[in-house]
Amino acid sequence: MKRLALKCARNAVGLGIGLGSAVVELLAAVLMGVVLLPLLAWPRGRRAALRPATAAARWFVRFEAGRLERFHDVALPPGYAGAHADADGDAQVLRYLALRWPLGLLGGTVLLVGVYGAGLAVFALVGWVFTEIDHPWQVVLSGFLGLFMLFLATQGIFGAATLEEHLAVRLVGPDQSELERRIEHLASSRSGVVDAIHDERRRIERDLHDGVQQRLVALGMLLGRARRSRDPVTAAELLVQAHEESRRALAELREVAWRVHPAVLDEAGLKAALESVAERSPLPVELAYRVEGPLSRQVETVAYFIVSECVTNVVKHAEATRIEVTIADDEKGDLVVRVRDDGDGGADPRGGGLTGLARRVAALDGTFTVDSPVGGPTDVRAELPCV
Structure with a gap:
């Protein structure tokens, strides 16, 4: 019972905040409609006006996603519409906001009904205890009516919250084809x-x-x-x-x-293990390690084997004179591993060693590319998600 009451209170707070955001979204939609209406016959101007509109719409969706996660226990995955800018995502965002503000107003109406019902019940109780009653049956009827409205509003809170959750998952969550992929x-x-x-x-x-x-x-x-x-x-x-x-x-x-599996990888970390690879290589290896913060054990292991296997392949097959190894974070927070040599190129990405590396990277949901034209140079690049 306590958990149910707590959930009802959290949902009510979420719907209250959603009412405020729904009003703002409605005003923004009206304003944008007024701005876009004269530009319907001017495609270039329409596109120019749509860019800030879709940017604002994505901000609203991110706000709603945070509200749903905080008060309704609905966590949209990282790939939901609004998290990244693209044409399909923009269409989903605008469609969601067009349906979200009426639902937000509905949730606010349910809250107002609950507040009104609670007020009737409290008024009947206070009037019965502290004032002289001339028409007791009217007071009793008002009290029961207030409790009944409060009960309906409580059920309505759960119903409106459920509709909010389903709408967000349905319109801005990953579609079925994305899940199948x-x-x-x-x-x-x-x-x-x-x-x-x-x-x-x-x-x-x-x-x-x-x-x-x-x-x-x-x-x-x-x-x-x-x-x-x-x-x-x-x-x-x-x-x-x-x-x-x-x-x-x-x-x-x-x-x-x-x-x-090198013991130094567990004892001293990825940088020390890669330095050992560079020291043991008969070719000069230039190592650039620009990583901020710790890495998970899986990411460190895959990054190590990428560098180790690539250095071994260069020494055996590439006839190179030097090797460049770069380990760095990118703007998305992924770990980028890059191995480049000045050899004669022609590396086959379908070879056993490179195929094994591609499989290791795919297991972490990363990307693996090999650029090795005949005559060189060879550039192997992997992006490993760190989250």
Whole structure:
């Protein structure tokens, strides 16, 4: 009962604020109609007048979205109409405001009925207790009528609030096609993540089989020959070779472990991990790190693997002389990862390594582009949402 009363009070406050905004929106609509009416036959002037009108309408929609979230527990997603300026969104915004102000006036009327009913009930109670009653049945009837109007107004508050919520979701929320596109994108990105995991496992298996395992086999053969040798000098030489082979095997094992997930990424963060990539690269790597604030673990991991894989590809295939790595925030708050080299270009975005990176980026709902014309340069760019 307490929660219901609290919700009714919050909805009532929201409808009260909505009444004020509805009056302002009605006046703005009338004013804009007066301004646009003489410009109907002048397309250029009409478009010039519509620009500030749609900007104001988007501001009103953002205000209404905040009111609905604060008092009606309706949170529109980031892609709702009014959040971004485009032709379809402007049409939805204007349509919503055209229907919103009558609904706001309806909510205000419901509140006035509730206030009037409460006033009748309180007047009947005060009159019964503190004044002399000449017509008691009229006072009783007025009190019951006031309580009945208060009850209807309470139900009307919930009804008007529900209409407000449905109108906002229906007209300025994402349309059905957008939701279907989003579902398809999530399904494909999930499948891509599974494929990327399988590709990563196969790569680790290949690295262990072709690198570390071969080193360990050679180490075992050298130790076996040294054990069977009867010549101390030959045995010593074989032990020296075995020691060198063990050092190479350990280095390759560390390389494999580093490519799986570097410990420095967890211990010191993305910048330190990228500095380690630059130090280990045989080519000079110019690193520009311009990020304000902390990043999530998922974003840091994907950004690291983008840079690491791209640097590895440049060293192996591009015949480049230098690599530029830029990590920065953009105006939308996304993390932009860019790797550029001066090699001979011709990188295939459908190759295994770049496809795996594209899948990792898609799993975070980001964008991944590869610009690599024949003759170079190659420019790999990823935008990772940080929210």
